[in-house]
Amino acid sequence: MRRKNSAIPSFASALLVLPLLGTSVLSCGPTPTVVPDNTAATETPPSAEASGDQNNALLAAWAGPYGGVPAFDQMQLKDLEKAMTLAMNENLAEIDAIADNQEPPTFENTIVAQERSGARLNRVFSFWGIWSSNLSTPEFREIQGRMAPILSEFSSQITQNERLFSRVKAVHDSPELKSLSPAQQRLVQLTYDSFARNGATLNPAAKKRYAAINQRLAELHTKFSNNVLADEEGYVLYLSESQLGGLPASVKAAAAKAATDRDHAGEFAIANTRSSMDPFLTYSNERGLREQVWRSYYSRGGNGDKFDNNAIIAEILRLRHERITLLGYKNYAEWRLENRMAKTPERALELLEAVWPAAIARAHEEVQEMQALADKELAADKTSKKIKIEPWDYRYYADKVRKDKYDLDSNEVKEYLQLDKLREAMFMVAGELFGFSFTPVPEGSVPVFHEDVKVWEVTNKSNGTHIGLWYLDPYARPGKRSGAWATSYRGHATFDGAKTVLSSNNSNFSKAAPGQAVLISWDDATTYFHEFGHALHALSSKVTYPTLNNGVRDYTEFHSQLLERWLLTDKVIQGYLVHYKTGAPMPADLIAKIKKASTFNQGFSTTEYLASAIMDMRYHMTDPTGIDPATFERETLSKLKMPKQIVMRHRSTQFSHIFSGEGYSAGYYGYMWSDVLTADAAESFAEAPGGFYDPQQATKLVQFLFSPRNAVDPADAYRDFRGRDAEIEALMRDRGFSSKSKSKK
Ligand SMILES: [Zn+2]
Numbered sequence: 050m051r052r053k054n055s056a057i058p059s060f061a062s063a064l065l066v067l068p069l070l071g072t073s074v075l076s077c078g079p080t081p082t083v084v085p086d087n088t089a090a091t092e093t094p095p096s097a098e099a100s101g102d103q104n105n106a107l108l109a110a111w112a113g114p115y116g117g118v119p120a121f122d123q124m125q126l127k128d129l130e131k132a133m134t135l136a137m138n139e140n141l142a143e144i145d146a147i148a149d150n151q152e153p154p155t156f157e158n159t160i161v162a163q164e165r166s167g168a169r170l171n172r173v174f175s176f177w178g179i180w181s182s183n184l185s186t187p188e189f190r191e192i193q194g195r196m197a198p199i200l201s202e203f204s205s206q207i208t209q210n211e212r213l214f215s216r217v218k219a220v221h222d223s224p225e226l227k228s229l230s231p232a233q234q235r236l237v238q239l240t241y242d243s244f245a246r247n248g249a250t251l252n253p254a255a256k257k258r259y260a261a262i263n264q265r266l267a268e269l270h271t272k273f274s275n276n277v278l279a280d281e282e283g284y285v286l287y288l289s290e291s292q293l294g295g296l297p298a299s300v301k302a303a304a305a306k307a308a309t310d311r312d313h314a315g316e317f318a319i320a321n322t323r324s325s326m327d328p329f330l331t332y333s334n335e336r337g338l339r340e341q342v343w344r345s346y347y348s349r350g351g352n353g354d355k356f357d358n359n360a361i362i363a364e365i366l367r368l369r370h371e372r373i374t375l376l377g378y379k380n381y382a383e384w385r386l387e388n389r390m391a392k393t394p395e396r397a398l399e400l401l402e403a404v405w406p407a408a409i410a411r412a413h414e415e416v417q418e419m420q421a422l423a424d425k426e427l428a429a430d431k432t433s434k435k436i437k438i439e440p441w442d443y444r445y446y447a448d449k450v451r452k453d454k455y456d457l458d459s460n461e462v463k464e465y466l467q468l469d470k471l472r473e474a475m476f477m478v479a480g481e482l483f484g485f486s487f488t489p490v491p492e493g494s495v496p497v498f499h500e501d502v503k504v505w506e507v508t509n510k511s512n513g514t515h516i517g518l519w520y521l522d523p524y525a526r527p528g529k530r531s532g533a534w535a536t537s538y539r540g541h542a543t544f545d546g547a548k549t550v551l552s553s554n555n556s557n558f559s560k561a562a563p564g565q566a567v568l569i570s571w572d573d574a575t576t577y578f579h580e581f582g583h584a585l586h587a588l589s590s591k592v593t594y595p596t597l598n599n600g601v602r603d604y605t606e607f608h609s610q611l612l613e614r615w616l617l618t619d620k621v622i623q624g625y626l627v628h629y630k631t632g633a634p635m636p637a638d639l640i641a642k643i644k645k646a647s648t649f650n651q652g653f654s655t656t657e658y659l660a661s662a663i664m665d666m667r668y669h670m671t672d673p674t675g676i677d678p679a680t681f682e683r684e685t686l687s688k689l690k691m692p693k694q695i696v697m698r699h700r701s702t703q704f705s706h707i708f709s710g711e712g713y714s715a716g717y718y719g720y721m722w723s724d725v726l727t728a729d730a731a732e733s734f735a736e737a738p739g740g741f742y743d744p745q746q747a748t749k750l751v752q753f754l755f756s757p758r759n760a761v762d763p764a765d766a767y768r769d770f771r772g773r774d775a776e777i778e779a780l781m782r783d784r785g786f787s788s789k790s791k792s793k794k
Pocket of ligand 1: 579606
């Protein structure tokens with residue numbers, strides 16, 4: 050998952066965690082999929098239950114070279130449901146065997162045994178992930194719909210298994226714990242927490258209430274998102290050709306298609322979604338229409354009708370609070386952040402509030418620049434009326450300022466960004482920093498699910514040791530979700546024999562004509578490096594147990610964001626950002642323009658993001674008894690002195706990240722948290738004697754930040770790398786903010 054210009058997360062690019070398997074997926078594209086990362090995969094010989102299913106390729110052990118590879122060339126959708134059912138039952142039987150063990154509970158027979166379980170299910174999920182993300186069809190989505198409640202039930206059967214939890218607790222509380230290695234102790238703690246933080250320690254009456262709360266919350270979350278959707282569909286603006294002033298041809302074409310799709314052929318539809326609203330407000334020179342579009346968009350879920358979300362938010366907050374009170378926490382945010390890098394809501398809030406003054410100061414400057422430009426236009430054209438910049442003017446005038454001050458010709462930039470060269474650049478960076486070497490596997494030696502997919506073997510550059518495989522699926526095709534993402538089919542683990550990594554990167558580039566170079570945009574090149582950062586994080590894992598590969602929400606995007614920084618290093622520019630015809634490296638003045646453009650409009654984007662992040666944290670640190678969300682939002686913004694020309698990126702009644710599920714509740718701050726780490730770590734390279742290729746820094750990068758995954762507390766890992774905590778000043782410089790106070794996080 051990557052965001053453009055740092056603080057612009059979109060709800061859809063959620064990092065989803067399917068708690069039932071204790072593993073997570075790095076979902077970097079705009080469409081979330083419920084597919085667990087296969088990091089917990091361990092090979093199990095086909096069991097007796099599998100007999101009669103020899104023809105089901107999804108259930109078979111992975112055979113062939115490189116420690117076994119998935120038979121992607123033999124996957125058939127008709128096998129999926131049967132394979133899932135069988136693998137889930139097998140996993141439940143394994144869990145029962147662990148729970149019913151007559152021997153006293155030990156680390157080995159309880160915790161390690163759980164790590165070993167579910168291997169076959171994880172393998173089936175690798176195929177599931179391909180269908181869900183790379184090869185989707187209506188038939189698959191039907192299966193997905195049928196399986197969702199079954200998977201949810203399966204998950205509860207594991208997390209609510211009392212006999213299992215009592216054994217986990219016994220290991221957690223036993224004197225044996227002290228004799229274990231730090232990573233093993235962390236594994237015990239993570240396993241224990243996955244039960245305890247979800248109600249396993251409660252008495253029967255409390256457990257019942259806990260379950261009822263969860264059930265009601267699930268209903269409310271769904272209602273919340275359906276209401277937002279209803280207002281997105283209910284407020285479409287239909288325009289005639291004469292009302293399209295200022296819109297570029299591509300926006301007009303999209304609006305024409307949107308109208309035709311809604312049985313309004315001949316008109317132009319502006320849907321009430323971000324992807325329609327944003328370009329309309331940027332380009333339309335019809336100020337009255339801009340206001341109308343703006344009002345519809347930012348009123349979603351708050352129109353006082355049957356789709357209004359205010360009462361739903363209040364109930365969600367009350368139920369979340371009641372639930373964490375059962376568990377003995379002070380507020381929801383405290384419970385949520387306990388296992389994050391930030392650890393406490395106070396620390397997360399401290400970061401957000403430290404950046405806030407500089408963000409709004411910059412926003413005020415941006416408004417002044419825009420006002421000056423509007424006044425100048427007025428002076429030049431006596432027919433136009435004097436205007437004062439309002440929220441629906443921000444994007445429109447910001448774009449004029451951009452053209453005026455930062456003009457960057459995106460087509461000129463593209464001519465230096467060839468897809469193949471960029472991949473070579475990434476391999477060079479991986480070689481220099483991680484000591485990895487990438488070699489294409491012999492054609493046909495590793496099965497792939499589409500002819501576009503290419504596979505490289507990753508080895509240790511100095512001694513040739515096999516590390517894993519890297520699958521690349523670069524091009525768009527029907528049935529493939531949009532965006533870019535990284536995933537692993539198999540994660541590193543050594544506790545049951547060494548497992549090598551099968552990692553993959555996926556994107557949606559357009560194929561060029563035969564013999565032509567694929568040229569991509571600067572943003573896409575950055576994303577390409579970003580996703581490769583996720584792959585390197587998977588490939589450099591040195592953990593012993595699968596669970597220790599899992600990501601930590603406010604930490605896991607840091608590694609991939611950091612890797613983006615190598616795109617602008619001299620070695621990459623000189624050797625790889627070369628003109629597709631002349632071979633000349635990208636000129637210095639173009640690079641200077643790219644760097645300057647990166648600070649454009651940061652007052653706006655940081656302010657709209659921070660307002661939402663602070664609101665999220667405040668909601669979840671407050672006793673919600675009698676709360677009225679509309680009043681709460683207004684008062685919180687007023688205390689913050691929110692600039693009146695900017696609105697929260699997600700107003701409360703449409704804040705799906707935090708109210709249509711719990712994925713980002715009290716977690717929206719995480720984007721900025723990762724950004725601070727990224728900026729601070731990048732500066733440590735910039736300041737090193739060898740710069741971004743400094744060998745000592747590279748060693749520390751791999752040893753402390755990448756290899757340990759979640760075997761070490763992220764805060765400790767970062768301190769080991771940097772010799773101190775991250776500081777926010779580097780981020781302030783990145784965004785072109787002035788910073789006076791020195792603060793740590
Ligand atoms: Zn990402």
